[in-house]
Amino acid sequence: MARRFGITLALLVTACSAPSRPASVPSSPQDPALAIRWGLVIHGGAGVITRAKLTPEREAAIREMLAQALREGHAILARGGSSLDAVTRTIVLLEDSPLFNAGTGAVFTHDGTNELDAAIMVGTTRAAGSVAGVRTVKNPILLARALMERSPHVMLVGAGADAFAVVAGVERVEPAYFFTPERWQQLQDKLAAEQAAGAVLATPDDKLGTVGAVALDHARGLAAGTSTGGTTNKRYGRVGDSPVIGAGTYADTSCAVSATGHGEHFIRHAVAHEICARRAYLRLPLARAAHEVVMEDLVKVDGEGGVIALDRDGHVAMPFNSPGMYRGYIGEDGVPHVMIFVE
Numbered sequence: 505m506a507r508r509f510g511i512t513l514a515l516l517v518t519a520c521s522a523p524s525r526p527a528s529v530p531s532s533p534q535d536p537a538l539a540i541r542w543g544l545v546i547h548g549g550a551g552v553i554t555r556a557k558l559t560p561e562r563e564a565a566i567r568e569m570l571a572q573a574l575r576e577g578h579a580i581l582a583r584g585g586s587s588l589d590a591v592t593r594t595i596v597l598l599e600d601s602p603l604f605n606a607g608t609g610a611v612f613t614h615d616g617t618n619e620l621d622a623a624i625m626v627g628t629t630r631a632a633g634s635v636a637g638v639r640t641v642k643n644p645i646l647l648a649r650a651l652m653e654r655s656p657h658v659m660l661v662g663a664g665a666d667a668f669a670v671v672a673g674v675e676r677v678e679p680a681y682f683f684t685p686e687r688w689q690q691l692q693d694k695l696a697a698e699q700a701a702g703a704v705l706a707t708p709d710d711k712l713g714t715v716g717a718v719a720l721d722h723a724r725g726l727a728a729g730t731s732t733g734g735t736t737n738k739r740y741g742r743v744g745d746s747p748v749i750g751a752g753t754y755a756d757t758s759c760a761v762s763a764t765g766h767g768e769h770f771i772r773h774a775v776a777h778e779i780c781a782r783r784a785y786l787r788l789p790l791a792r793a794a795h796e797v798v799m800e801d802l803v804k805v806d807g808e809g810g811v812i813a814l815d816r817d818g819h820v821a822m823p824f825n826s827p828g829m830y831r832g833y834i835g836e837d838g839v840p841h842v843m844i845f846v847e
């Protein structure tokens with residue numbers, strides 16, 4: 505048994521393919537001057553998104569969903585709502601869309617189950633809630649928020665997190681709720697490819713669609729949240745960066761970040777906190793801090809993905825080192841800006 509486990513672990517570290525980056529990785533921060541007075545920045549995942557792979561219909565549907573999420577988040581902020589409420593509502597909408605790898609539409613584990621991760625954090629108070637490996641919660645971001653607001657704990661995993669949903673009155677669903685034919689097919693393709701290769705493969709495509717939001721409200725309060733199904737074919741209760749405070753999700757009084765990408769690298773680099781720390785301690789502009797971490801540090805280790813970041817002065821940064829990242833922002837003017845490629 506020990507030997508079999510050893511072999512499996514050896515296989516796990518093989519065959520991780522390098523990320524394919526945009527044709528020209530920008531050498532300076534994108535949109536360094538991009539700023540809003542208050543508003544919201546969101547992502548719907550990063551990875552191998554190419555025009556060839558995306559049908560016009562799917563691209564239009566994704567753009568419309570992101571724009572709708574931005575408009576709903578904006579409406580909350582416009583009537584004086586908190587960044588926490590805007591982040592929560594936006595992520596719930598994206599979790600409820602099968603287009604993204606969060607809530608319904610989550611990717612499948614090796615065993616054909618869905619295990620969902622989510623985290624939320626409020627900058628002014630550093631209140632945080634995080635859940636990992638939940639199987640029966642319709643909107644994991646609501647469970648993370650309930651944990652933050654109604655328990656002394658920050659992080660719950662697995663069956664305990666599902667059990668807390670019962671206590672907290674957070675809506676639960678049958679596991680079949682998360683099923684989508686497309687994600688199921690992705691798992692079948694992955695299993696077949698592994699069988700053919702005789703090794704565990706980790707291609708960048710298999711984790712597209714994590715969702716996240718960061719918001720700045722009228723009181724200059726920041727919040728960040730992220731929700732994901734993780735990576736297709738994940739094993740042994742694998743947890744990525746999304747629910748790890750400081751890695752995939754982080755907010756403090758002056759900076760908020762949500763990440764998407766190859767989670768193991770994002771954990772090792774404490775990406776979300778690192779960006780905020782460079783901004784605070786090195787006094788770097790937010791765009792420069794985010795650029796350094798995503799386009800330099802992560803690129804060096806083939807850590808594919810990107811982040812959305814917002815600071816208390818309204819600066820927006822959305823760097824990514826993959827071919828595409830579903831993303832968008834909306835400021836006080838209420839006009840949603842949605843982007844996918846380097847555009």
Ligand code: ASP
Nearest residue numbers: 711714734744764765767
């Ligand atoms: N970061 C997520 C994870 O590793 C996946 C993603 O963002 O696409 O679980």
